[in-house]
Amino acid sequence: MPSSPTSPTSSFAPLRPPNRRTFGVFSPITSPRTPHPPKMAHTTPSPPTRPAHLASPSAIPPRTSSTNGPSQPQKPVLPPLPESSWLSSRHSSLAASVSPAAIDQVASSGPITTATHPSTDPTPWPEAKETILTGPYDYLDSHPGKDIRSRLIGAFDAWLHVPAPALEIITRVVGMLHTASLLVDDVEDSSLLRRGLPVAHSIFGTAQTINSANYVYFLALQELFKLDELRDKEGANGKPRGEAVRIYSEELINLHRGQGMDLYWRDTLTVPTEADYLEMVRNKTGGLFRLAVRLMQAESASTTDFAPLASLIGTLYQIRDDYANLLSPTYSTNKGLCEDLTEGKFSFPIIHAIRADPSLVLLNILRQKSADEEVKRYAVAYMEGKGSFAYCREVLKELGKEAQAEVERVSGGEGRWREEVLGILGGLAVEDVTTHERFTGAAAAPEQGWGGGAQEAGADRAFGKPPAVDWVEIHGG
DSSP states (O other), rough: OOOOSSGGSSSSSOOOOOOOTTEEEEEESSSOOOOOOOOOOOOOOOOOOOGGGGOOOOOOOOOOOGGGSOOOOOOOOOOOOOOTTTTTHHHHHHHHHHHHHHHHHHHTTSOTTTOOOEEHHHEEEOHHHHHTTHHHHHHHHHOOOHHHHHHHHHHHHHHHHHOHHHHHHHHHHHHHHHHHHHHHHHHHHHHHTTTTOOOOHHHHHHHHHHHHHHHHHHHHHHHHHHHHHHHHOOOOOOOTTTTTHHHHHHHHHHHHHHHHHHHHHHTTOOOOOHHHHHHHHHHHHHHHHHHHHHHHHTSSSSOOOOHHHHHHHHHHHHHHHHHHHOOOOOHHHOOOOOOHHHHOOOOHHHHHHHHTTTSHHHHHHHHHTTTOOOOOHHHHHHHHHHHHHHHHHHHHHHHHHHHHHHHHHHTTOOOOHHHHHHHHHHHHHHHHHHHHHHHHOOOOOOOOOSSSSSOTTTHHHHHSOOOOOOOOOTOOO
């Protein structure tokens, strides 16, 4: 019998393996060997016919493996679709799916309740949660400083005669803003002590302390809206609505501008000029004084502008605070020994010392931000040798005289307001302390008034006695 084209042993040819490349990866053959049909003339197999609803609209190009060489860019096989029609069909189907009856049903179901709408406040804010948020603020507020700003508000009210309810709000707002700003200052300055106690962020944590301070900023802003309500109730005083909020916003912007420059100089070791420093102080420290006075003026019938005097007092306070930071024993107890040196801060006497001798000695000490007391004692002695503290006292005297002259000009030389403001200025006289007296505790006689002589013109003469030396924390109080 003639042999068939295929012998019995080869009647079943090996199964032709399917394409073993699956997206560039070789797949193992796992199917069993199956009989192969008799060999036929070679023809190109036609693809299986698919039902019309499963047919692909366009052929998907084969993937080229990276092992076979770089892929070549190919022309898109799908027809371009205008962007405007992407959602058109879907949009039409959605619109068609919402029947008028469904719309009427929603409209008749009544207003959306707070129980199902998260954008409204469903319940009053509980006191327990409020206590959590204000914890760092309450901690610092429970250990008050000498509250010099409240004293200043009381003194200026002798002239402005602000209605009692409005004055109470202003006093509260200024106190809230001041305390909240100290929380942030202590974080930014990496301080350890405030008013002789551990700083708030060392107890509550940095994040919670910053959040608490920012929260109080807005609580204070909310308080100011009550001034408009009082004005509506008691009768307008001719001042526009929202004036208090405008003043608050302006002075907070000034405060952050001043603080921002102060931090920039410190962090980049950039020595500012004296003019730059004074501008920073007018924004930063003067801003809180101006805020208090301007809010009072907005609620007063008086047209006298005390903002320039408030700026001057703020500058006087800050330079005196810089001086006290390096020379006051009381300041060391409350804030730590020469804290400005540890912070690397460019205070007024430090700027003078660096510019008086560009030998980089003091600049290098600031760069180290050293907590070593011996290093700081050396730095103080170095500044005294450069005449920086003497220069600081002279500037304070000139500023004091300038402030007194402004008080006399406004008051006409008489009145209770004049006496109270001069009394506050008189309390800012500084001690003429040498480095030896500073670190040995030796007594030093205070300078008498701004001119240096006993019973000179100004605050001391107004009260018939030398001004008391009172180391008030300015920025830190």
